[in-house]
Amino acid sequence: MRLLLVLTTMFCWMFSLSAQARTQSIFSNDGSKVSVMIFGSAGDSDALALFDSMTVSAETINGKRTKRMNFDHNSGERGFSIVCVLSAYINESGSCTLILHAGSSTTIDKSASEALFRSTELGEVERLTAAFKVPGDSIYVSNEGHLRISIGQRDGAIQSFEILYR
Incomplete structure (x- = not known):
């Protein structure tokens, strides 16, 4: 009986996620901190696209x-973490x-449901762009547009790395 209750709860939770936005935040x-969950099912490329963008x-x-x-x-402060799991x-x-x-390069505005990570430090930007495939200015944009990972360039040189959630 308990197993049935757990399975029913999980099914309802999964159904509610699929019926709502594919990008959720807490x-x-x-x-x-802010946790952004990106859900992907068959035919939905959000989770797969982020997975594929990581090197x-x-x-x-x-x-x-x-x-x-x-x-x-570079200071040792944690900026962000990503975990992707695909079947x-x-x-x-x-x-x-x-x-x-939250930290020196991350601002989190809970009331506006926005978060911004931005790095312009020499060495950090190079490490960040090496961790992702950089096809252009946008590394990753969720289908709904709530999550964006991008770079800023000047005269062909990468100057900044940004993760924006809104």
Whole structure:
């Protein structure tokens, strides 16, 4: 009986996610971080596109391909973390979670449901652009446009790296 209740709850939760936006956020009460969840099912490219934009190698565990990335500033302060898990069996469906940590280069406005990570530090920008495939100014944009990962260029040189959620 308990298993049935758990399975029913999970089904309802998954159905509600698919019926709503594919990009959801949770802002911490103290404003120290925001977690952005990107859901993808068969035919929805959001999670797969973010997974593919990351240059780190994937691990395969129990039929799921996983990529993990933690970015720490030159100062040692955590900037953000990304974990993507895709099913190898169900048409690459899965999810990614991006956690932005408040700090020197991240502003989080809970009341406006916005968060911005921006780095212009020499060395950091190079590490960030090496961690992603950079086809142009936009590295990743969610289908709904709520999440954007991009770079800023000047005279062909990359000057900044930005993650914006709104």
